[in-house]
Amino acid sequence: DAGVIQSPRHEVTEMGQEVTLRCKPISGHNSLFWYRQTMMRGLELLIYFNNNVPIDDSGMPEDRFSAKMPNASFSTLKIQPSEPRDSAVYFCASSHLSLGPQDEQYFGPGTRLTVT
């Protein structure tokens, strides 16, 4: 398996522009998580989906952030308009939600976003 795939790996954009981050979870996983990592705030959970349905988006900073999961193999995190304080590394992770022994979360390589 290729693991969790994120694109792009690096994104540099100007303030006010729209940014779209993409994630392909591991095949067969039915839970997907978006995290943001900064030096100041560490690793923050933004939103997560179970079976393509958003379960908890309380970590989404504000209305400029939105996430979708149209199917089991694809998710997007969109920032519109972007601001310099959105600069961070954004991770996508996936896992298999089950009632048995819980699987770990598998992380993608992250997208480093720089907003100038």
Next chain:
Amino acid sequence: AQTVTQSQPEMSVQEAETVTLSCTYDTSENNYYLFWYKQPPSRQMILVIRQEAYKQQNATENRFSVNFQKAAKSFSLKISDSQLGDTAMYFCAFMKQPGNQFYFGTGTSLTVIP
């Protein structure tokens, strides 16, 4: 709400020595899992070890072992025979059961000194 605390922002250890990273958590749940993840400079998050709360025996994975004290809500990671490749940020994480949401600590930056 669940909280995870890692009180050591930075640590260092001599190569081949042993180091222990601390982690405490706060929860009212009885069924949960605990994890240690490693994040090397490559940024990739890698699972190091996991512990089921219902198991009294401490988990071990090669040079990595945990000291799980359920009553004290403590979950420390011991790295034996430290290697240069162990240099990384280490995150402690909590997950209640049922459910699959992780709660991460703020991380401990470990440097292995040659």
